[in-house]
Amino acid sequence: TCAFAGQKKVLAAYEEAVKCGYSGARAGRLHTPHGVFDTPMFMPVGTQATVKAVSPRELKEMGAQIILSNTYHLYLRPGTELVAEAGGLHRFMDWDGGILTDSGGFQVFSLGPLRKITEEGAAFRSHIDGSTQFLSPEIAIKAQMNLGADIIMAFDECIPYPAEYQYAKLSTERTTRWAERSQKAHTRSGQALFAIVQGGMYQDLRRVSANDLVSLDFPGYGIGGLSVGEPKPVMYEMLEQTVPLLPENKPRYLMGVGTPDCLVEAVRYGIDMFDCVFPTRVARNGTAMTKSGRLVVKNAAYAKDFLPIDENCGCYACQNFSRAYIRHLLKADEIFGLRLTTIHNLYFLLDFTKKMRQAILEDRFLSFREEFLAQYCK
Ligand SMILES: CNc1nc2c(CCNCc3ccccc3)c3nc(N)[nH]c(=O)c3cc2[nH]1
Numbered sequence: 001t002c003a004f005a006g007q008k009k010v011l012a013a014y015e016e017a018v019k020c021g022y023s024g025a026r027a028g029r030l031h032t033p034h035g036v037f038d039t040p041m042f043m044p045v046g047t048q049a050t051v052k053a054v055s056p057r058e059l060k061e062m063g064a065q066i067i068l069s070n071t072y073h074l075y076l077r078p079g080t081e082l083v084a085e086a087g088g089l090h091r092f093m094d095w096d097g098g099i100l101t102d103s104g105g106f107q108v109f110s111l112g113p114l115r116k117i118t119e120e121g122a123a124f125r126s127h128i129d130g131s132t133q134f135l136s137p138e139i140a141i142k143a144q145m146n147l148g149a150d151i152i153m154a155f156d157e158c159i160p161y162p163a164e165y166q167y168a169k170l171s172t173e174r175t176t177r178w179a180e181r182s183q184k185a186h187t188r189s190g191q192a193l194f195a196i197v198q199g200g201m202y203q204d205l206r207r208v209s210a211n212d213l214v215s216l217d218f219p220g221y222g223i224g225g226l227s228v229g230e231p232k233p234v235m236y237e238m239l240e241q242t243v244p245l246l247p248e249n250k251p252r253y254l255m256g257v258g259t260p261d262c263l264v265e266a267v268r269y270g271i272d273m274f275d276c277v278f279p280t281r282v283a284r285n286g287t288a289m290t291k292s293g294r295l296v297v298k299n300a301a302y303a304k305d306f307l308p309i310d311e312n313c314g315c316y317a318c319q320n321f322s323r324a325y326i327r328h329l330l331k332a333d334e335i336f337g338l339r340l341t342t343i344h345n346l347y348f349l350l351d352f353t354k355k356m357r358q359a360i361l362e363d364r365f366l367s368f369r370e371e372f373l374a375q376y377c378k
């Protein structure tokens, strides 16, 4: 059905095609041992068992539901057995909401100078002390069971972009075998193991990867190998090929995405969960996210701007402080400046996904998307 049926203004033919594309957007609820959470959802990233510059209390206050942590980093330091002895990641970092850990697949390939990948797993040099390390599906799953996250990810290879068809094919087939090994190694009940769809930027490999992983029957699916430098239209095309093959009644997690425009497009294709280092990373160099795009609050233009970053924003920074004050702190290298921009950016994305959920529930998502993209891409 055309979700724009009953739309008052008559849209031009080409817009008609775009606007009446079937929307796969959905609002769901994700059940975990640490609570039931609303989707679509943005998950703040806390690489080393902390979301940089903000406390668990502030995360709770801004509406964070599930946060991410990283097996690769915690495996190298402080070690996942130590975290297990501390009572697990929730206890260690005092977070009683949901936690999802990535398997380390992506970090091995993107952080440490990669040594080599074999059927067994990936050998690499630690980015901390240069020591030779090794991760396999069995090691990555054991590490994640030690950490005790509510949702853990299968060990995979994130295929670099661009990649030859033959390499993408062999790597995707190996990731599927690694997913099966991850499943066999996963013996902790109450903890959900998600598989990760690969396939590079090749439609047929994406479909094979999705179908193979669906037949292995996982409780949820990550969509990997995207947001790795490919043009956005290519990412959307891979989503269009992949998402419809995944079970409607299971969550879909688009890994490493992203900016609000990507989020609203991905939700339209039926994605439920997102993670991205962007809001916390750009905050640290003084960039704030707004519905009209980025605002570099560190710029001289804001030296005497006594308005908040966004006067319609309900976050702690916008409710209490001006652009001039935050700019002053950033220029003076005051830690509080980083904290305020980080709080704003996380709040912005958390609130944005809440607004998308509301729009879906009120059956007005496509017009929400249209209005947002008109304003944001300006
Ligand atoms: C930015 N673009 C992007 N990110 C990707 C990731 C990592 C997602 N973020 C996880 C994280 C967790 C804690 C701290 C920091 C990051 C992927 N992870 C896996 N396992 N496989 C992927 O294909 C894959 C593809 C990605 N593309």
Ligand SMILES: [Zn+2]
Residues within 6 Å of the ligand: 309, 310, 313, 314, 315, 316, 317, 318, 319, 343, 344, 345, 347
């Ligand atoms: Zn704000």
